[in-house]
Amino acid sequence: MSGVIVLDGEGKRLADCSEAKAEKLLASGRARLVSQNPFTIQLDAVIPLPQAEAQEDPLQGKRLLLHICCGPCATFTVRYFRERGAQVTGYWYNPNIHPYSEYLKRRETLARYAEEISLPVLWEAPYDVIEFFRRIAGHEAFGERCALCYRLRLERTARAAAEGGFDLFSTTLLISPYQNLQILRALGEELSRIYGVAFYFENLRRGFAEHHRLAEEHGLYRQRYCGCLYSEWESLDPSAPTHRRRQGG
Ligand code: SF4
Known part of the structure:
Protein backbone atom coordinates (compact mmCIF):
# COMPACT_ATOMS: atom_id res chain seq x y z
CA MET A 1 0.00 0.00 0.00
CA SER A 2 1.32 3.46 -0.90
CA GLY A 3 1.93 5.96 1.87
CA VAL A 4 -0.01 9.04 2.83
CA ILE A 5 0.85 12.21 0.95
CA VAL A 6 2.22 14.86 3.30
CA LEU A 7 2.32 18.57 2.45
CA ASP A 8 4.08 21.22 4.45
CA GLY A 9 2.44 24.46 5.57
CA GLU A 10 3.10 26.03 2.18
CA GLY A 11 1.70 23.08 0.24
CA LYS A 12 5.04 21.61 -0.80
CA ARG A 13 5.13 17.82 -0.91
CA LEU A 14 7.30 16.14 1.71
CA ALA A 15 8.16 12.46 2.09
CA ASP A 16 5.07 10.25 2.39
CA CYS A 17 4.25 8.75 5.76
CA SER A 18 2.33 5.73 7.02
CA GLU A 19 -1.43 5.85 7.65
CA ALA A 20 -0.85 5.27 11.36
CA LYS A 21 1.47 8.26 11.57
CA ALA A 22 -0.95 10.42 9.57
CA GLU A 23 -3.77 9.50 11.96
CA LYS A 24 -1.62 10.47 14.91
CA LEU A 25 -0.75 13.84 13.37
CA LEU A 26 -4.41 14.52 12.63
CA ALA A 27 -5.46 13.47 16.13
CA SER A 28 -2.86 15.72 17.74
CA GLY A 29 -3.95 18.71 15.68
CA ARG A 30 -0.53 19.07 14.07
CA ALA A 31 -1.97 18.39 10.61
CA ARG A 32 -5.25 18.82 8.76
CA LEU A 33 -6.91 16.50 6.30
CA VAL A 34 -6.66 17.69 2.70
CA SER A 35 -8.34 14.71 1.00
CA GLN A 36 -9.37 11.12 1.72
CA ASN A 37 -8.52 9.90 -1.75
CA PRO A 38 -5.69 10.04 -2.23
CA PHE A 39 -5.10 10.21 1.53
CA THR A 40 -3.37 13.60 1.94
CA ILE A 41 -2.57 15.66 5.01
CA GLN A 42 -1.05 19.10 5.44
CA LEU A 43 1.18 19.97 8.37
CA ASP A 44 0.18 23.11 10.22
CA ALA A 45 3.58 24.75 9.94
CA VAL A 46 6.41 24.95 7.52
CA ILE A 47 8.83 22.14 8.27
CA PRO A 48 12.28 23.66 8.37
CA LEU A 49 14.62 22.25 5.79
CA PRO A 50 17.77 20.70 7.22
CA GLN A 51 20.25 23.50 7.90
CA ALA A 52 23.50 23.53 6.03
CA GLU A 53 26.31 22.37 8.30
CA ALA A 54 27.60 25.27 10.39
CA GLN A 55 30.84 26.55 8.90
CA GLU A 56 33.83 25.43 10.89
CA ASP A 57 35.75 28.20 12.62
CA PRO A 58 39.06 28.72 10.78
CA LEU A 59 40.80 28.77 14.18
CA GLN A 60 39.36 25.41 15.21
CA GLY A 61 42.19 23.02 16.07
CA LYS A 62 44.87 25.42 14.81
S1 SF4 B 1 57.00 50.26 24.23
FE1 SF4 B 1 57.01 50.13 22.01
S2 SF4 B 1 54.85 50.40 21.44
FE2 SF4 B 1 55.07 51.11 23.56
S3 SF4 B 1 55.40 53.32 23.41
FE3 SF4 B 1 57.43 52.32 23.49
S4 SF4 B 1 57.99 52.02 21.37
FE4 SF4 B 1 55.79 52.44 21.39
Whole structure:
Protein backbone atom coordinates (compact mmCIF):
# COMPACT_ATOMS: atom_id res chain seq x y z
CA MET A 1 0.00 0.00 0.00
CA SER A 2 1.32 3.46 -0.90
CA GLY A 3 1.93 5.96 1.87
CA VAL A 4 -0.01 9.04 2.83
CA ILE A 5 0.85 12.21 0.95
CA VAL A 6 2.22 14.86 3.30
CA LEU A 7 2.32 18.57 2.45
CA ASP A 8 4.08 21.22 4.45
CA GLY A 9 2.44 24.46 5.57
CA GLU A 10 3.10 26.03 2.18
CA GLY A 11 1.70 23.08 0.24
CA LYS A 12 5.04 21.61 -0.80
CA ARG A 13 5.13 17.82 -0.91
CA LEU A 14 7.30 16.14 1.71
CA ALA A 15 8.16 12.46 2.09
CA ASP A 16 5.07 10.25 2.39
CA CYS A 17 4.25 8.75 5.76
CA SER A 18 2.33 5.73 7.02
CA GLU A 19 -1.43 5.85 7.65
CA ALA A 20 -0.85 5.27 11.36
CA LYS A 21 1.47 8.26 11.57
CA ALA A 22 -0.95 10.42 9.57
CA GLU A 23 -3.77 9.50 11.96
CA LYS A 24 -1.62 10.47 14.91
CA LEU A 25 -0.75 13.84 13.37
CA LEU A 26 -4.41 14.52 12.63
CA ALA A 27 -5.46 13.47 16.13
CA SER A 28 -2.86 15.72 17.74
CA GLY A 29 -3.95 18.71 15.68
CA ARG A 30 -0.53 19.07 14.07
CA ALA A 31 -1.97 18.39 10.61
CA ARG A 32 -5.25 18.82 8.76
CA LEU A 33 -6.91 16.50 6.30
CA VAL A 34 -6.66 17.69 2.70
CA SER A 35 -8.34 14.71 1.00
CA GLN A 36 -9.37 11.12 1.72
CA ASN A 37 -8.52 9.90 -1.75
CA PRO A 38 -5.69 10.04 -2.23
CA PHE A 39 -5.10 10.21 1.53
CA THR A 40 -3.37 13.60 1.94
CA ILE A 41 -2.57 15.66 5.01
CA GLN A 42 -1.05 19.10 5.44
CA LEU A 43 1.18 19.97 8.37
CA ASP A 44 0.18 23.11 10.22
CA ALA A 45 3.58 24.75 9.94
CA VAL A 46 6.41 24.95 7.52
CA ILE A 47 8.83 22.14 8.27
CA PRO A 48 12.28 23.66 8.37
CA LEU A 49 14.62 22.25 5.79
CA PRO A 50 17.77 20.70 7.22
CA GLN A 51 20.25 23.50 7.90
CA ALA A 52 23.50 23.53 6.03
CA GLU A 53 26.31 22.37 8.30
CA ALA A 54 27.60 25.27 10.39
CA GLN A 55 30.84 26.55 8.90
CA GLU A 56 33.83 25.43 10.89
CA ASP A 57 35.75 28.20 12.62
CA PRO A 58 39.06 28.72 10.78
CA LEU A 59 40.80 28.77 14.18
CA GLN A 60 39.36 25.41 15.21
CA GLY A 61 42.19 23.02 16.07
CA LYS A 62 44.87 25.42 14.81
CA ARG A 63 48.18 25.80 16.67
CA LEU A 64 48.47 29.50 17.40
CA LEU A 65 51.62 31.19 18.67
CA LEU A 66 50.42 34.29 20.48
CA HIS A 67 52.89 37.05 21.24
CA ILE A 68 51.98 38.29 24.73
CA CYS A 69 52.90 41.82 25.75
CA CYS A 70 51.77 41.46 29.39
CA GLY A 71 49.57 39.39 31.71
CA PRO A 72 46.51 41.67 31.64
CA CYS A 73 46.39 41.70 27.82
CA ALA A 74 46.60 37.89 27.82
CA THR A 75 43.42 37.51 29.87
CA PHE A 76 40.75 38.27 27.29
CA THR A 77 42.77 37.30 24.23
CA VAL A 78 43.78 33.81 25.37
CA ARG A 79 40.24 33.08 26.52
CA TYR A 80 38.86 34.35 23.21
CA PHE A 81 41.20 32.29 21.04
CA ARG A 82 40.59 29.19 23.15
CA GLU A 83 36.84 29.64 22.85
CA ARG A 84 37.32 29.71 19.08
CA GLY A 85 39.00 26.32 19.30
CA ALA A 86 42.64 27.34 18.82
CA GLN A 87 45.45 25.59 20.67
CA VAL A 88 47.20 28.63 22.10
CA THR A 89 50.86 28.85 23.07
CA GLY A 90 52.10 32.14 24.48
CA TYR A 91 55.31 33.77 23.31
CA TRP A 92 57.23 36.23 25.46
CA TYR A 93 59.65 38.60 23.76
CA ASN A 94 59.41 42.19 24.97
CA PRO A 95 62.77 44.01 25.05
CA ASN A 96 60.75 47.25 24.90
CA ILE A 97 59.98 47.05 28.63
CA HIS A 98 62.22 49.26 30.77
CA PRO A 99 63.78 49.36 33.25
CA TYR A 100 64.79 45.75 33.88
CA SER A 101 62.94 45.61 37.21
CA GLU A 102 59.71 46.51 35.40
CA TYR A 103 60.45 43.88 32.74
CA LEU A 104 60.83 41.22 35.44
CA LYS A 105 57.63 42.32 37.15
CA ARG A 106 55.57 41.99 33.96
CA ARG A 107 57.25 38.70 33.06
CA GLU A 108 56.52 37.25 36.51
CA THR A 109 52.93 38.44 36.33
CA LEU A 110 52.46 36.56 33.07
CA ALA A 111 54.26 33.46 34.40
CA ARG A 112 51.92 33.29 37.38
CA TYR A 113 48.82 33.83 35.26
CA ALA A 114 49.94 31.31 32.62
CA GLU A 115 50.32 28.70 35.32
CA GLU A 116 46.87 29.51 36.65
CA ILE A 117 45.23 28.98 33.25
CA SER A 118 47.57 26.15 32.11
CA LEU A 119 48.93 28.16 29.22
CA PRO A 120 52.21 26.93 27.72
CA VAL A 121 54.60 29.83 27.08
CA LEU A 122 57.82 30.02 25.08
CA TRP A 123 60.12 32.44 26.92
CA GLU A 124 62.56 34.16 24.60
CA ALA A 125 65.79 34.91 26.42
CA PRO A 126 67.78 36.98 27.08
CA TYR A 127 66.61 40.52 27.81
CA ASP A 128 67.27 42.01 24.36
CA VAL A 129 67.29 45.66 25.37
CA ILE A 130 70.46 46.57 23.45
CA GLU A 131 68.84 45.44 20.20
CA PHE A 132 65.76 47.50 21.04
CA PHE A 133 67.72 50.73 21.48
CA ARG A 134 69.79 50.05 18.36
CA ARG A 135 66.66 49.62 16.29
CA ILE A 136 64.95 52.80 17.41
CA ALA A 137 68.05 55.03 17.56
CA GLY A 138 67.28 58.16 15.56
CA HIS A 139 63.54 57.31 15.49
CA GLU A 140 62.53 58.16 19.04
CA ALA A 141 59.31 60.00 18.22
CA PHE A 142 56.13 58.29 19.36
CA GLY A 143 54.61 56.38 16.47
CA GLU A 144 57.83 56.13 14.50
CA ARG A 145 59.59 54.18 17.25
CA CYS A 146 56.43 52.14 17.90
CA ALA A 147 56.43 50.79 14.34
CA LEU A 148 60.03 49.62 14.84
CA CYS A 149 59.15 48.19 18.24
CA TYR A 150 56.25 46.18 16.73
CA ARG A 151 58.51 44.93 13.95
CA LEU A 152 61.15 43.68 16.36
CA ARG A 153 58.64 41.79 18.47
CA LEU A 154 56.49 40.40 15.66
CA GLU A 155 59.53 39.38 13.63
CA ARG A 156 60.71 37.16 16.48
CA THR A 157 57.24 35.76 16.94
CA ALA A 158 56.88 34.91 13.25
CA ARG A 159 60.30 33.27 13.23
CA ALA A 160 59.51 31.23 16.35
CA ALA A 161 56.16 30.23 14.83
CA ALA A 162 57.88 28.99 11.67
CA GLU A 163 60.52 27.09 13.65
CA GLY A 164 57.89 25.55 15.91
CA GLY A 165 55.59 24.45 13.07
CA PHE A 166 52.68 26.62 14.20
CA ASP A 167 49.71 27.25 11.87
CA LEU A 168 49.31 30.90 12.85
CA PHE A 169 50.84 33.70 14.84
CA SER A 170 49.22 36.76 16.39
CA THR A 171 49.67 39.28 19.21
CA THR A 172 47.83 40.51 22.28
CA LEU A 173 48.62 44.05 21.12
CA LEU A 174 45.45 43.78 19.02
CA ILE A 175 43.35 44.41 22.13
CA SER A 176 44.90 47.77 22.96
CA PRO A 177 43.32 51.08 21.94
CA TYR A 178 46.78 52.61 22.41
CA GLN A 179 48.42 50.56 19.65
CA ASN A 180 48.20 51.17 15.93
CA LEU A 181 46.25 48.24 14.47
CA GLN A 182 46.80 49.31 10.87
CA ILE A 183 50.55 49.10 11.27
CA LEU A 184 50.32 45.84 13.20
CA ARG A 185 48.20 44.31 10.46
CA ALA A 186 50.49 45.40 7.63
CA LEU A 187 53.54 44.15 9.51
CA GLY A 188 51.93 40.84 10.41
CA GLU A 189 50.99 40.23 6.79
CA GLU A 190 54.45 41.17 5.55
CA LEU A 191 56.11 38.82 8.06
CA SER A 192 53.64 36.12 7.21
CA ARG A 193 54.88 36.18 3.60
CA ILE A 194 58.51 36.12 4.71
CA TYR A 195 58.21 33.30 7.26
CA GLY A 196 55.43 31.30 5.62
CA VAL A 197 53.12 31.29 8.67
CA ALA A 198 49.70 32.94 8.55
CA PHE A 199 49.13 36.04 10.68
CA TYR A 200 45.80 36.21 12.46
CA PHE A 201 44.43 39.75 12.57
CA GLU A 202 41.28 40.92 14.29
CA ASN A 203 40.41 44.15 16.06
CA LEU A 204 40.00 42.87 19.62
CA ARG A 205 39.50 46.26 21.27
CA ARG A 206 35.94 45.31 22.20
CA GLY A 207 37.56 43.14 24.88
CA PHE A 208 39.52 45.97 26.48
CA ALA A 209 37.04 46.71 29.29
CA GLU A 210 36.69 42.98 30.00
CA HIS A 211 40.47 42.61 30.14
CA HIS A 212 40.56 45.20 32.96
CA ARG A 213 37.91 43.27 34.84
CA LEU A 214 39.72 39.96 34.38
CA ALA A 215 43.07 41.45 35.40
CA GLU A 216 41.49 42.71 38.60
CA GLU A 217 39.72 39.43 39.24
CA HIS A 218 43.03 37.56 38.96
CA GLY A 219 44.98 40.15 40.93
CA LEU A 220 47.38 40.88 38.07
CA TYR A 221 49.85 43.74 38.19
CA ARG A 222 48.81 46.53 35.80
CA GLN A 223 51.42 48.90 34.47
CA ARG A 224 50.86 52.63 34.07
CA TYR A 225 52.88 53.11 30.88
CA CYS A 226 53.33 51.19 27.64
CA GLY A 227 56.85 49.86 28.16
CA CYS A 228 59.84 51.82 26.90
CA LEU A 229 61.65 54.59 28.77
CA TYR A 230 60.18 57.15 26.40
CA SER A 231 56.63 56.02 27.15
CA GLU A 232 57.31 56.29 30.87
CA TRP A 233 58.70 59.79 30.41
CA GLU A 234 55.73 60.81 28.24
CA SER A 235 53.25 59.44 30.79
CA LEU A 236 54.68 61.81 33.41
CA ASP A 237 55.64 64.78 31.25
CA PRO A 238 53.39 65.87 28.37
CA SER A 239 56.14 68.24 27.23
CA ALA A 240 58.58 65.37 26.55
CA PRO A 241 60.00 66.03 23.05
CA THR A 242 59.15 62.50 21.91
CA HIS A 243 55.51 62.90 22.85
CA ARG A 244 52.80 62.34 20.27
CA ARG A 245 51.38 65.84 20.71
CA ARG A 246 54.75 67.30 19.90
CA GLN A 247 54.81 65.18 16.75
CA GLY A 248 51.39 66.28 15.59
CA GLY A 249 50.19 62.64 15.88
S1 SF4 B 1 55.40 53.32 23.41
FE1 SF4 B 1 55.07 51.11 23.56
S2 SF4 B 1 54.85 50.40 21.44
FE2 SF4 B 1 55.79 52.44 21.39
S3 SF4 B 1 57.99 52.02 21.37
FE3 SF4 B 1 57.43 52.32 23.49
S4 SF4 B 1 57.00 50.26 24.23
FE4 SF4 B 1 57.01 50.13 22.01
